[in-house]
Amino acid sequence: MxxxxxxxxxxxxxxxxxxxxxxxxxxxxxxxxxxxxxxxxxxxxxxxxxxxxxxxxxxxxxxxxxxxxxxxxxxxxxxxxxxxxxxxxxxxxxxxxxxxxxxxxxxxxxxxxxxxxxxxxxxxxxxxxxxxxxxxxxxxxxxxxxxxxxxxxxxxxxxxxxxxxxxxxxxxxxxxxPESLPPERRATSGIGSTFATMGTLLRDRAFTGYVLTLAFAAGAMFLYIASSSFVFQDTFGLSAAQYGLVFASNAGVMLVANVVFGITSKRIPPERLLPRYIAVALAGAVGLAIQATTAPTLAGTWICLAVVLFGIGGTFPSVTTIAQTIGRSRAGTAAALSGSGSYLFGALTSPLGGGTVGTMSVLMLAALALASVALLFARPWQPVVERTLA
Structure with missing residues (x-):
């Protein structure tokens, strides 16, 4: 440990x-x-x-x-x-x-x-x-x-x-x-061929679909991080301390999702759990967008965001496990692609968040809708298997 x-x-x-x-x-x-x-x-x-x-x-x-x-x-x-x-x-x-x-x-x-x-x-x-x-x-x-x-x-x-x-x-x-990758399991070709493995993985439909699912879900999370302080403090009039409690509670929801994933993944493969988490996140985003078009309330916004973040909380370990399983023979390359995609989309989406419930909800819904499309592209109904990589 x-x-x-x-x-x-x-x-x-x-x-x-x-x-x-x-x-x-x-x-x-x-x-x-x-x-x-x-x-x-x-x-x-x-x-x-x-x-x-x-x-x-x-x-x-x-x-x-x-x-x-x-x-x-x-x-x-x-x-x-x-x-x-x-x-x-x-x-x-x-x-x-x-x-x-x-x-x-x-x-x-x-x-x-x-x-x-x-x-x-x-x-x-x-x-x-x-x-x-x-x-x-x-x-x-x-x-x-x-x-x-x-x-x-x-x-x-x-x-x-x-x-x-x-x-x-x-x-x-x-x-x-200690060193975890023994010499017999390392790439034997040149550095150029090692980087070419990135192209091989990106041409793999399932791998790319799952990585994009994670990237779009990360985009939705960064939109929440960038926008939520304005929404809860400017729109609903919370103090900085009260907003801190809201933010901490939603982080707690993500932790619960991680715990649930850790327990259920012992019985259910991650590729079967992932669609459920994406569906939960998408349902929360839909609810957030619906109430934003009427008269958004503090409680409604808080609850819908908690639902979204529960789904995203389960998406992260699900996709990471799947991506690393597919690219196990070149785990460094697989981790680089999945991790950099998340931070890249986070950096791109953060400035777009705006300061209203309406803007935040529409953009988060769009990001999670794209995550759903990417997941369908990955074909989650097919078993995840390790790929043979040079």
Missing amino acids: LLIGVLSGLTAVAPFAIDMYVPGFPELGRELGAESSVVQLSISVFLIGLVVGQLVIGPISDRIGRRRLLLPGTALFAVLSVVCALVPTMPFLLAGRFLQGCAGAAGTVLARAVLTDRFAGPRLPFYFSIQSMILGVAPVLGPVIGGLIVTAGGWRAVFWVLAALGVVLFTAVLVQV
Whole structure:
């Protein structure tokens, strides 16, 4: 279980690095002389780095192993966190955040690859449900912890804490995460052919369909994250503290979905569970859109969003398990494609959210409708089997 704990910590790095310094945005902008839009850009460049890093690190790890990339990636994350803590101007911060995202991608993508290397059968979806719980909790805890740190030491202190977290994780990886991909299971062709495996997986109808299902569902979740504070505070008049309770309760719903998936996946294959979770999320989005066209209420909006997030909470571990099963022989590449797709669609959809129930509901419904189409394209009624990849 120590291994699972370390891998879960690696999974939490990216969400914490995204959210923890948000409470310090006003101070950061004043100190570095940057407009709010430029300050917010520091999140976008981190997400871009996270996508690029996964697409590079995942396939290379299939050839040279996980540990040889995980150790330097974690160390670089710590070093670049120090760089971000010391930057004198906004351009330096943007560059540092991009590189920090590239380094942080090592933990994000290789945690999934190591799990795939080490486990199979019913244990694999159970452990992916634990990772999904971390991804659900981190965005809630991140701003809260970050707010305390900013209050005590300013926005730069957040990056010092991230640097310390990087050092702790580097030490944990060094001690607790042995190489999980033996030489006989590694890709033997050149690096170019290793990256060509991406094309092979993307040409696989089922794999692409499932990855797109996850990407569109992630888009709906990021729309909720970007819009919900405006909806609940501006439209329904909640205070920041009251909104925090709403956000935390909905995160709790996602955790329940993860737990339910972890239990039921021992009896029911993930490809059979996934359509049910998508149907639940879509039903919640339809209810949200219907009440938005009449007279949206606080209770109605809250309940419908909780239903949506329950469905999305079960979608994440379902698709991750399926994608890693299909691409098991090249787990790094499979993890890179599924993970980068989620963050890419999240980065693209977040600015579209708007601040009204109507806009949020329509866009979330559209995203989940596209997720349903992508799922049909994947043909979930067919058994999921591992593909033979070069």
